Each structure stands twice: as structure tokens, then as C-alpha cells.
Ligand code: SF4
């Protein structure tokens with residue numbers, strides 16, 4: 080089976096394409112959750128309200144009933160509660176009046192048992208008639224890149240599960256260190272030193288990326304629950320598998336080093352590319368990574384930056400979905 084993705088270079092081409100495409104995906108009167116990270120206060124790179132409004136208008140133009148949706152975050156931020164998130168989003172222009180659709184932030188969730196743990200999946204996207212994943216592509220310290228899979232696996236879960244995924248990827252020393260130094264070199268945050276005959280953690284901070292467990296040749300470091308990529312991918316596949324209908328739009332503009340969760344996410348690390356659209360999150364992210372490699376001239380840009388290839392979580396999600404991690408990309412003029 081071919082998993083197709085479309086490349087569109089500019090806003091007008093995207094909007095025209097979506098207006099043609101949505102009627103084949105969603106039905107009139109469908110209530111559509113537009114899943115969007117509305118950005119940490121001060122972050123200049125997240126998808127802006129004017130652009131979100133254009134995409135929402137495409138859905139409304141097809142007779143759908145869209146609403147913007149996100150979940151509150153686990154870290155210290157005004158976005159840590161639904162009310163705080165709504166207030167900070169409103170300051171960025173994400174209001175019903177500006178967007179032309181309600182803005183919903185909710186931690187309401189349902190528990191689903193996976194292979195690795197029980198995930199609390201956001202209820203609103205699952206209860207909606209369909210989901211439009213509107214995802215800003217940018218770097219991420221724990222999984223290399225945040226795209227559509229991250230928008231589901233971390234964005235469509237309750238805040239307790241966000242914390243559990245990060246904690247689940249944290250290192251546990253299992254014994255047998257030969258002091259090769261690989262974990263120290265590979266840690267993106269400088270969180271590890273070798274002390275005596277073993278690694279010590281907790282020097283800086285740990286997002287639970289699992290790099291140290293992945294790289295250790297002796298398996299002396301294990302993730303607390305499972306590799307971060309596996310946990311993220313499992314959450315994403317469990318949630319996406321419950322969406323009644325879905326479509327993904329990846330925004331490859333203002334591609335910053337860090338994610339929209341931080342105010343200071345710079346610098347920009349790749350040229351603006353455009354948009355990738357696909358019927359599923361895996362095709363959208365695989366095609367985005369291919370495009371990014373071409374645009375930047377780097378085979379795996381985010382692996383260089385964050386010492387962690389985003390292909391790991393894309394491949395994990397593909398494997399869990401019984402498919403491969405490729406997409407056939409077509410350019411739409
Ligand atoms: S490599 Fe990742 S998981 Fe391991 S200590 Fe560093 S930040 Fe934490």
C-alpha cells in the first residue's frame with residue numbers, strides 16, 4: 080500500500096488544496112478537533128492564529144464544525160491548567176472571535192492499556208467526528224523532532240501521561256558499566272558524569288530521551304519503563320487508532336532548534352520549506368523528514384542537533400501500525 084503525502088510550497092496553494100481535499104475526508108456537520116500546539120508565551124515560531132484561522136475556515140467552508148484543541152502541559156507554565164492555557168492562547172490571538180471556532184483546552188481523558196503502560200488519552204479528539212492534526216515541525220530535545228506523531232503522542236494525552244512518558248524514558252543503572260563514556264557523550268543535556276565505576280545522573284536535567292540506554296554497549300543503563308521513542312509512538316498509535324477520521328498538515332516553516340513548549344526555542348535551523356499533507360501522521364512525518372533533508376542538505380539534521388534521530392519514533396510508530404516508515408511525496412503546484 081502506498082502512503083502518499085503532498086507537498087505545497089505556499090499558503091494559498093495549501094488552502095486551495097485543503098478546500099479540495101477535506102470534502103473527501105470529512106463530512107458536512109462533522110465536529111472536527113483541530114489539534115494544535117498554540118505555543119508557549121514568548122515563543123515566536125509556533126503556528127500563529129492568522130494561519131490557524133485560514134485552515135479552520137477551510138473546514139467550515141466544507142460544512143464541518145471545527146474547534147481548536149490542545150491539552151494542558153505538565154511542566155511549570157501558564158499552560159499547565161486549562162484556564163491558564165486559554166488565557167495565554169487568547170493573548171496570542173487564539174480566541175473564538177479571531178479563529179472563527181471555539182478554542183478548547185481540556186485534560187479530560189480515558190485510560191487505555193498499552194504494551195508498556197496505561198495511557199490516559201485525551202477524550203475530545205476521540206469523541207469528535209474527526210481530527211485535523213495541524214503540526215509545526217521543529218526540533219525536540221527528547222525525540223529529535225516534533226511533528227504529527229509528537230502532536231498526538233504527547234499532545235493528545237492527559238498531563239499525567241505526558242509526565243509518565245518522560246519519566247518512563249529516564250535512566251536506571253543496572254550494573255556492569257565499563258566506563259566507556261558513550262552515555263556521557265550522547266546525553267543532550269550534560270546530565271551524566273562517570274564517578275567511580277559507574278555513571279551518575281542528575282547533573283543538569285533529564286527529559287527522558289533514553290539516549291544513554293540506547294548507546295550503552297553493556298546494557299548497563301535501562302529506561303525506567305521503555306525507550307522514550309517507544310512510549311511516545313505507542314501513545315500516538317493508540318490515540319490515532321481511536322480517531323474516527325483524520326488528516327495531517329505539517330507546517331515546515333520557522334523550523335526552530337527547540338519545540339514550541341519553550342519561549343526561547345531558537346535559532347532557526349533550516350530554511351522554510353512549506354507544507355506536507357497526508358492522511359496519517361506517519362506519512363506526514365516521514366515525508367517531512369525527507370523534505371527537510373533535501374532542503375537543509377543534511378541527511379538527519381535533528382540527529383545532529385539533538386543526538387537523537389526522529390526516525391526512531393517514526394519507525395516505532397510505523398512498526399506498531401504494521402507498516403513501513405516511508406511516504407510517496409507528490410508536489411502540488
Ligand atoms: S541521555 Fe537522555 S535519558 Fe539519559 S540522562 Fe541524558 S537526558 Fe536523561
Ligand code: SF4
Pocket residue numbers: 255256257258259260261262263273277278294295296297298299300
Ligand atoms: S555507556 Fe554504559 S558502559 Fe559506557 S560509561 Fe555509560 S553506563 Fe558505562
